[in-house]
Amino acid sequence: MNALMKLLILAPCCFFFIALIKLLYDYLWIPLRIQHMLNSQGIKGPPYRFIHGNNKEVTKMKQKALSKSVGLTEDLFPKVHPHIYTWTNRYGKNFVYWNGARPELVISEPELVKEVLKNSEQIFQKKKLSDIGRKFLGNGLIFIEGGKWAKHRKLANHTFHGESLKNMTPAIIASVETMLEKWKGQEGKEIEVYQEFRLLTSEVISRTAFGSNYMEGEKIFAILSKLAVIMSRNVSTTRIPLIKIKDRVMKIVKKREDKVVNGEVNSFRSDFLGLLLNAYHDSEAKNRISLEDVVAECKTFYFAGQETVNSLLAWIVLRIWQSMEIGKKKREERWLTYLMTMIINETLRLYGPTSVLQRTVAREIQLGKLLLPANIDILPLNIGLHRDPHFWGNDVHHFKPERFAEGIAKATNYTAAAFFPFGLGP
Numbered sequence: 032m033n034a035l036m037k038l039l040i041l042a043p044c045c046f047f048f049i050a051l052i053k054l055l056y057d058y059l060w061i062p063l064r065i066q067h068m069l070n071s072q073g074i075k076g077p078p079y080r081f082i083h084g085n086n087k088e089v090t091k092m093k094q095k096a097l098s099k100s101v102g103l104t105e106d107l108f109p110k111v112h113p114h115i116y117t118w119t120n121r122y123g124k125n126f127v128y129w130n131g132a133r134p135e136l137v138i139s140e141p142e143l144v145k146e147v148l149k150n151s152e153q154i155f156q157k158k159k160l161s162d163i164g165r166k167f168l169g170n171g172l173i174f175i176e177g178g179k180w181a182k183h184r185k186l187a188n189h190t191f192h193g194e195s196l197k198n199m200t201p202a203i204i205a206s207v208e209t210m211l212e213k214w215k216g217q218e219g220k221e222i223e224v225y226q227e228f229r230l231l232t233s234e235v236i237s238r239t240a241f242g243s244n245y246m247e248g249e250k251i252f253a254i255l256s257k258l259a260v261i262m263s264r265n266v267s268t269t270r271i272p273l274i275k276i277k278d279r280v281m282k283i284v285k286k287r288e289d290k291v292v293n294g295e296v297n298s299f300r301s302d303f304l305g306l307l308l309n310a311y312h313d314s315e316a317k318n319r320i321s322l323e324d325v326v327a328e329c330k331t332f333y334f335a336g337q338e339t340v341n342s343l344l345a346w347i348v349l350r351i352w353q354s355m356e357i358g359k360k361k362r363e364e365r366w367l368t369y370l371m372t373m374i375i376n377e378t379l380r381l382y383g384p385t386s387v388l389q390r391t392v393a394r395e396i397q398l399g400k401l402l403l404p405a406n407i408d409i410l411p412l413n414i415g416l417h418r419d420p421h422f423w424g425n426d427v428h429h430f431k432p433e434r435f436a437e438g439i440a441k442a443t444n445y446t447a448a449a450f451f452p453f454g455l456g457p
Contacts, residue, residue, distance in 0.1 A: 077129070092114045119139065138411055147398065287304060353430070377431065
């Protein structure tokens, strides 16, 4: 009996001791070892704090930044990423901070950024989505790797080929003309262009990529918008909207399939959805994608495509108006046509669709002169490079489309990683 009692007492103690050792190993030994390894190579940063890393500091900085307003001519970097802005100024262009026990290596040197994003050996991999992120955004092209990425990229390449885009032009023009006609009735009144462009991009994506009507697409966008708000408050309540999104996408897919099966049309068409369905029904297994892949790509396309273009259009229109007012230039079509490419590039520089392109190190690797351990995150910082006076001059925070008058290469002094709003490499 005594032996049994001792065993009953000893067993939980052993489990507790093992759990404690693992906790200390994962949350103390490994972070301190990585911190020492990077510090010894000149990579500094805020010190690691047990379990929570620098998360408390980051939260305080973000709350403080959000409490302040910001003007159009001011730098948005301190507002968007106050912790990265502060630590870049304190520790230099390359530094490490801690997201819990996870090291985040921020890099702002063009050559290092280029090496990470070109990623020819697949060492610097895309950050894997969480389960809820995968269900929300869809595990589509922008999140996948390897052979699956190559297969899906091939489909996307066809969709965005020059000739394919030309075929979309009439639908896009029709959508824009409808919007402008509505605006004529509001002349002299203030228009919320961000909301207007949300409706426009919803309609254009629905028409050109999925051949569906605006109402079908708008239902998906409305659910996605609602889900984004829910996720920011409480992840546990997202199940019902996620099911609704899948149902909506499946209805669009089924509708297209039924038309072919019933003989109403003789193909799935050549838009994005048609190419996905052709791949889903492909007779060769190596070219085939699953129904889950079809739904995932649709969700990714709807969410990522709509939000980025919507934001970009709103900033472009605001900045065009401001440029005209300040310069007292006439609202002439030839002036806009001449400047449009420059305006788009300058808007992408200051208000790009993403400010950080996160990657994960798959194994120990040499990056420039740095030896990096496996399983750390790298953050190539385009928001920093897009605001570096070394490349853009002392007026770096000012909206000056003429920077790009002689093209991107000349504007960046032939430094590829000085301007990469959508990333670099494949």
